[in-house]
Amino acid sequence: MHSPDRGAIVELSRAEIDSFLRQQRIARLGCHLDGLTYVVPVIYAFDGASIFVVTTEGQKVSMMRSSPRVCVEVDEYDTSGSWRSVIAYGDYEELEGNDVEEALAALRDAFGRAAPAEPRGLGPGVVVFRIRLDELTGRSVAR
């Protein structure tokens, strides 16, 4: 463990990034198509390699199908002014079949009953996707 100076920016190790991504619940996805950059919050689960998201058809899914390279940002601030953030990149992959079941299992592990229990119970327009994170950086400041 390091004992950073108060206020100094510290790079997170890969283990610290993994732990942070497992602990957090909300990521902001950034995607881009035809001159429009779009940032949208999603509830996710992280299995150590990918984030998994259940969502519905809409602007972000439409954009990511056409332009799959996305940015994933997760942060945490506290009232003292300390913060941590992770910025990562990966490609949008829409899931089907067994992959959907694995994604829902990851979400159930993270959230318990809040995740849909049965893929066949997913309604029309529901989309399950994965973003395998292939570049990850993290920073923190302690105050």
Add this chain to the structure above:
Amino acid sequence: MHSPDRGAIVELSRAEIDSFLRQQRIARLGCHLDGLTYVVPVIYAFDGASIFVVTTEGQKVSMMRSSPRVCVEVDEYDTSGSWRSVIAYGDYEELEGNDVEEALAALRDAFGRAAPAEPRGLGPGVVVFRIRLDELTGRSVAR
């Protein structure tokens, strides 16, 4: 005031969006250049028209100077699963002179002593910018 169904997505009015942006502190900026989409958290103040940010030279400033159209996302989740989010767009404007003083005044109004008191006290590499928000949408879900 509306009394939405629990779990239904409700569009926020412009007044609700303004109030939310004044109350929150962290925005995620999304910018894009040469195939790279970048999302980064910033601490901001909102004056009813623009967000103001003090930062330092780096990736986001470099990208926004070349590609000024950005997305600004602000959200709040609570432990019950209720959430609000605002997604807005605007153009990056780097500030100088009196505009810097106005931006710092907006940040002092929002944060008190946490904002730099004197523009001439800003160190080398410090950048103050505004994003005038020209498209704003907001949504909430109550659970």
